[in-house]
Amino acid sequence: MTRGELEEATPFRQVLLKVHSRCNLSCDHCYMYEHADQSWRHRPMVMSKRIIDTTAARIGEHAERHGLGAVVVILHGGEPLLAGAHTIDYTVRAIRRAVPKTTAIRYGLQTNGLLLDARFLDLFAQHGIEVGVSLDGDAEANDRHRRYADGRGSHTGVVPALRLLQSQRYRHLYGGILCTVDLYNDPVDVYEHLLGFEPPGIDLLLPHGNWTKPPPGRPDDQTQTPYAEWLISVFDRWINAPRRETRIRLFESIISLLLGGRTTSEAVGLGKVDLITIETDGAIEQGDTLKTTAEGAAATGLHVARNSFDEALAHPAIHGRQQGIAALSEICRRCPIVKICGGGLYAHRYRVDNGFVNPTVYSADMFRLIRHIAGRVALGLPVKGPVRGTGV
Amino acid sequence: MLAYDDTDVISGLPRLEELSESLPEGVLAEVVRELIDRDSIDEPQTPFQNYV
Numbered sequence: 001m002t003r004g005e006l007e008e009a010t011p012f013r014q015v016l017l018k019v020h021s022r023c024n025l026s027c028d029h030c031y032m033y034e035h036a037d038q039s040w041r042h043r044p045m046v047m048s049k050r051i052i053d054t055t056a057a058r059i060g061e062h063a064e065r066h067g068l069g070a071v072v073v074i075l076h077g078g079e080p081l082l083a084g085a086h087t088i089d090y091t092v093r094a095i096r097r098a099v100p101k102t103t104a105i106r107y108g109l110q111t112n113g114l115l116l117d118a119r120f121l122d123l124f125a126q127h128g129i130e131v132g133v134s135l136d137g138d139a140e141a142n143d144r145h146r147r148y149a150d151g152r153g154s155h156t157g158v159v160p161a162l163r164l165l166q167s168q169r170y171r172h173l174y175g176g177i178l179c180t181v182d183l184y185n186d187p188v189d190v191y192e193h194l195l196g197f198e199p200p201g202i203d204l205l206l207p208h209g210n211w212t213k214p215p216p217g218r219p220d221d222q223t224q225t226p227y228a229e230w231l232i233s234v235f236d237r238w239i240n241a242p243r244r245e246t247r248i249r250l251f252e253s254i255i256s257l258l259l260g261g262r263t264t265s266e267a268v269g270l271g272k273v274d275l276i277t278i279e280t281d282g283a284i285e286q287g288d289t290l291k292t293t294a295e296g297a298a299a300t301g302l303h304v305a306r307n308s309f310d311e312a313l314a315h316p317a318i319h320g321r322q323q324g325i326a327a328l329s330e331i332c333r334r335c336p337i338v339k340i341c342g343g344g345l346y347a348h349r350y351r352v353d354n355g356f357v358n359p360t361v362y363s364a365d366m367f368r369l370i371r372h373i374a375g376r377v378a379l380g381l382p383v384k385g386p387v388r389g390t391g392v
Numbered sequence: 393m394l395a396y397d398d399t400d401v402i403s404g405l406p407r408l409e410e411l412s413e414s415l416p417e418g419v420l421a422e423v424v425r426e427l428i429d430r431d432s433i434d435e436p437q438t439p440f441q442n443y444v
Contacts, residue, residue, distance in 0.1 A: 013436040069434035104434075203441060244419045249441070255420070256427050260407040264439050271437030287440070337402060345441070374402045380420040381406060 001314040009313045010322050011066035014275040015059055016074045016288070019047045019091060020083040021280045025112050026149040029180055031208050032078065037291035037298065044280045046083050051282040052091050053098075054304045060098035062309040070104040075129070081115040085123050092127045108132065108175060112146070113161035114154060121170045132175040132203070133162055136182060137190035144182060162197040176201030176247070183217040183226055187233040194246075201247040204231065206267070208292040211351035211361050218361060228368035235369075239376055254373045257340040268366075269342040273321040276312055278304060284312050286321075293350040321346065329357045341366045 001009075021043045023033070032040055047055075063071055073095055075088060092107060099105055107129040116131070124131060135158055136142040143153025165174040177199040179190065194202055206227055209215030217226055235251050238244075253265040263269030266287070277285040282304045290298040300315045312318055320327050328343045335341070343349060344360020351358050360366060408428055415421040 010437060013434065014440055016440060072436055072439075074440060205441060239419050241419055244422045249439075252423050252427075255423055256408070258402060258405050259411070259424065259427065260409075261427050261430075262435075262437070264435075265441050266438040267441050269438070274437050275440050340402070371401070374405065377405060377420065378401050380416065380418065381411065381424070382414075 001319055005319070006310060006314055009319065010272040010274050011068060011313070012062060012274050012276045012309050013068060013070070014072045014074065015055075016076050016275060016277040017047065017055065017091065018043075018077060018277065018279045018288075019075050019080050019087060020078045021045055022082060023077060023079040023112070024082060024114055024148070025079070025146060025154055027146045029145045029207055031289055031292045035208060035292035036213075036294050037296065039279075039291070039296065039299070040078070043283075046087060047091070047278075047280045047282075049090060051278075051280070051304065052087075052094050054282060055278050056091075056094040056098035058304050058309055059095055060100065063099050063103040065310065068103050070106065071099065072106045072108065075107065075109040077110075079112055079115070080109055081111050081120060085120060088120075088129075089123055089127075092129065106130070110134065110178065111161075112154060113158040116161035116164065118164065121164060121173060124173050125170065129173065130175040131165060131173050132178055133158065133165065134178045134180075135162070135194065135197075136179050137185050138193045141182065141185040141190055141193070144184065145180070162199075166198050174200055176203065178203045178205060180205045180207055181227060181230055182207070183230055187230045188237050191234045191237055199246050201249060203249050203265075204234065206345070206348070206362055206365075208289060208347060209361055210293055210348055211358055213292075214361055215348075218365075222364040225365045225368040227362055228365035228372070231365075231369050232372050235373060235376070251373065254340060254370055255377055258370075258374055258377055263342070267345045268340060270324045270339055271342070272324065273318065273346070276309060276318075284309075286317060287346070289345065289347040292347050294352075297350075327357075329359055331363075332359050335359075335367075337367065337370050340370050 021040050022045050028034055107127060109129050110132045113133040136146060139153060139155040142155040146154045164170055177194050179194060179202060181204055207215045238248055249265050250267060253263040253268050257263055257269050263271050275287050277288050279285055284300050284302040284304060284307060285298040288298050300312060302312055325333060325338060332338050332343045344362055344366055346356060348360040348362055349356045349358045411424055415424055
């Protein structure tokens with residue numbers, strides 16, 4: 001990469017810290033442990049103070065070098081709360097010390113909720129750490145996948161954490177609920193169950209899969225769109241409510257993109273990748289959903305002790321993911337909704353014989369969903385010219 | 393192969409900057425108002441989706 005290309009690169013504005021590499025659950029759909037990449041087996045369980053300090057210095061160096069006004073730091077795992085309150089407190093303080101005062105830091109933490117208690121939340125309140133909790137629906141829906149290693153379901157254990165986040169004392173820390181779509185679950189039942197916990201936002205995630213290892217229930221027949229039908233049921237329930245009961249990032253991103261705005265999700269749109277992952281051993285990696293595709297797919301060979309984040313920007317894989325539409329498959333480039341779909345989540349484009357130069361494996365579902373949302377938007381807003389064939 | 397008809401609906405949609413006033417009530421209008429008001433400077437371009 002030339003110096004000019006580096007100057008034009010989009011700096012990293014999101015840093016995902018794997019503060020702990022293990023989990024107290026054994027969910028069968030987990031992208032960390034249950035897919036192609038098994039590198040977690042060889043990594044330290046907890047990020048050491050030395051790696052935390054070095055990572056903090058790299059974040060500070062990058063923020064200063066690019067004059068970043070803000071950076072998002074996501075504490076992740078495995079299950080990040082297994083790292084303990086002391087490590088989390090140390091991490092946040094180290095980053096704050098290392099990053100220029102002119103750079104705002106937004107902290108987030110994604111947890112399964114089982115260890116989340118008032119002690120953790122008081123610490124998070126001190127540092128302004130926003131919390132997302134993973135839950136796939138009611139006990140029957142959630143516990144089909146989110147189970148302990150001995151087979152027990154986790155729903156009962158997560159509810160107290162969500163009740164704490166609902167409380168007035170901790171409400172300001174409540175980021176929302178992350179829910180992985182399961183076609184076996186009734187979509188509206190799932191949505192309404194999650195609404196019972198008053199989340200400010202819900203992230204509906206499609207289960208990981210690709211053209212070589214398709215997602216569960218995703219048929220080869222591209223005229224069938226079971227995931228779109230599931231999501232459309234939730235969309236219709238959400239959009240037709242008398243008031244906005246919660247934010248749903250996937251739907252709001254599609255609406256924004258349809259109206260010429262930007263995405264708020266890596267799953268849609270043509271935004272340039274600006275996320276970097278730091279593993280517990282200090283390895284610098286790409287987004288770790290790539291671990292669902294092939295062993296080592298997320299690796300860069302770089303390490304915080306030896307390499308700056310600018311060197312990661314120059315890595316061919318990361319550079320390639322900042323090329324927008326030019327980096328997409330020919331099918332995607334010719335598609336009339338490419339600016340909205342964006343080719344879908346990068347990991348979902350993988351095929352073993354040609355890598356990532358493919359549409360998402362959810363291409364047919366995305367096409368159907370986007371057309372449906374476009375039709376509903378057209379009905380609800382003043383539209384230029386005649387509207388026909390809304391696909392609703 | 394996907395059917396690409398009906399995409400004229402998408403090309404006929406207004407741009408956010410054309411929607412400053414006279415939005416109807418409801419969830420869609422609430423979302424659009426927030427999109428119009430959003431200050432996106434320094435926001436990530438591709439926010440990580442395994443975190444809400």
